[in-house]
Amino acid sequence: MTTAFDPIDLGGRTLRNRIAMAPMTRSRAYGDRNSPTADTVTYYAQRSGAGLIVTEGTQPSVIGQGYPYTPGLHDDVQVRAWQRVTEAVHSRGGTIFAQLMHTGRVGHPSTFPTPQSPVGPSPVRAAGQVFTSAGMQDFVEPRQLTAAQVESTIEDFTLAARNAIAAGFDGVELHGANGYLLHQFLSTNANRRTDRWGGTAVNRSRMVIETTRAVAAAIGAPRTALRLSPANPLNDIVEDDHRQVYPLILHALDGLGLAYLHILESVDPDFTPELRRAWSGQLMLNPATPGGRTGPEHLALIDSGAADLVSFGQSFIANPDLPARLRADAPLAVPDMSQAYAGDHHGYTTYPAMTGAADPAAAAV
Structure with a gap:
C-alpha cells in the first residue's frame, strides 16, 4: 500500500514524501520591489522537509498584485531575491514550485505603485472588502480587460514562469482558484463577456486552458501545474455550471503531461472523485475541512488512492517539520493566525521544531 511517506515521481523529479506545503499568502515581501527577504529564505528553508513546497501567491505583473507586501516574479530584482530562497x-x-497568482478584481487602487483600478474579465465589482495597508476597504469596480489585454496577461504569466525557472524553482503552479483572475474567468457572475473569453462554458474555460498551455510550452509541461477550486465561493465567485466547466478543462489539459493538478475542495467535495477519474496525471488534494484544518487523518486519502499528494496549509505555519511530526504521530502546534499576515519574524520563522529534532532555523541563510 502506498503511504504519505513514500517517495513519488513528479515530472521527472523524485519527492521525498507525498506531503505538500500548500500556498499561503504571508504578506512579508518587504524587499525592494516586493521581493523576498532573508526572513523569507529562513521560512521556506525551515519547511524543506515537505515533499513539495508551493510558495505563497506571487504576482506575474504589477497589476496582478492584490494585497500589500506580496512578492512578484516580473523583474530581475525579484528573480535574484527568489534565488536565495530556492538555493x-x-x-x-x-x-519548491512558485505559485503564480494574478488577483484580478480582488485588489484595491492603493496597492499599486501608481493608483489604478484592478482588472477583471468584466467590470463587475466583487461584494465585500479587501485588506490594504490602510485596513479593510471595499472592493472597487475593475477595468475590463480588452481582448488584447487578455492575450498580454497570458504573456505575463509566461514571462513570470520563465523568471521562476531562472530563479531556480523546480516549476510553477498556476493559481486558478479562490476567486482570483483565472477563476474569475470561469465564473458566471464575474465573467459577463460576450466574446471568445466569456459566455459559454467552453469560452469561460479558455483563459485557464490557454494560460496553462502557454506556460507549459514556455518552461515544459513537467514543470507546470494548475490549482483549481470548483464551486469555491471565495471572493464573491458564483459558478452555476462547475460540473460542466471543470471536466472541459481537464479534458483539454490531461494530455499535456503536467506535473500535477491541485484540487482545493470547498462546497462540493463529492465532485472530486469525478475529477480524479478524469485526470490521468498526479493529483494533489487540499481536502475540505469545514470548521478545521487538514490533519493527520487526511493522510488516509493517499492510502486509499483518492489522491497522490495531500497539501497542508495552516499546519505548516506552526509546524515547520510537519512531515516528521506526522510520521512520529506527534502533537501538532496550533498557529497564531493573528500573526499570519504582515508583521515581522514573529509567527513567521519563530515556530520551533519538535523537541530533540534538528533546529529548523539551521538552514537560515
Missing part, C-alpha cells in the same frame, strides 16, 4: 530549499534536499 536554501535545495541545499536541504527540498523541492
Whole structure:
C-alpha cells in the first residue's frame, strides 16, 4: 500500500514524501520591489522537509498584485531575491514550485505603485472588502480587460514562469482558484463577456486552458501545474455550471503531461472523485475541512488512492517539520493566525521544531 511517506515521481523529479506545503499568502515581501527577504529564505528553508513546497501567491505583473507586501516574479530584482530562497530549499534536499497568482478584481487602487483600478474579465465589482495597508476597504469596480489585454496577461504569466525557472524553482503552479483572475474567468457572475473569453462554458474555460498551455510550452509541461477550486465561493465567485466547466478543462489539459493538478475542495467535495477519474496525471488534494484544518487523518486519502499528494496549509505555519511530526504521530502546534499576515519574524520563522529534532532555523541563510 502506498503511504504519505513514500517517495513519488513528479515530472521527472523524485519527492521525498507525498506531503505538500500548500500556498499561503504571508504578506512579508518587504524587499525592494516586493521581493523576498532573508526572513523569507529562513521560512521556506525551515519547511524543506515537505515533499513539495508551493510558495505563497506571487504576482506575474504589477497589476496582478492584490494585497500589500506580496512578492512578484516580473523583474530581475525579484528573480535574484527568489534565488536565495530556492538555493536554501535545495541545499536541504527540498523541492519548491512558485505559485503564480494574478488577483484580478480582488485588489484595491492603493496597492499599486501608481493608483489604478484592478482588472477583471468584466467590470463587475466583487461584494465585500479587501485588506490594504490602510485596513479593510471595499472592493472597487475593475477595468475590463480588452481582448488584447487578455492575450498580454497570458504573456505575463509566461514571462513570470520563465523568471521562476531562472530563479531556480523546480516549476510553477498556476493559481486558478479562490476567486482570483483565472477563476474569475470561469465564473458566471464575474465573467459577463460576450466574446471568445466569456459566455459559454467552453469560452469561460479558455483563459485557464490557454494560460496553462502557454506556460507549459514556455518552461515544459513537467514543470507546470494548475490549482483549481470548483464551486469555491471565495471572493464573491458564483459558478452555476462547475460540473460542466471543470471536466472541459481537464479534458483539454490531461494530455499535456503536467506535473500535477491541485484540487482545493470547498462546497462540493463529492465532485472530486469525478475529477480524479478524469485526470490521468498526479493529483494533489487540499481536502475540505469545514470548521478545521487538514490533519493527520487526511493522510488516509493517499492510502486509499483518492489522491497522490495531500497539501497542508495552516499546519505548516506552526509546524515547520510537519512531515516528521506526522510520521512520529506527534502533537501538532496550533498557529497564531493573528500573526499570519504582515508583521515581522514573529509567527513567521519563530515556530520551533519538535523537541530533540534538528533546529529548523539551521538552514537560515
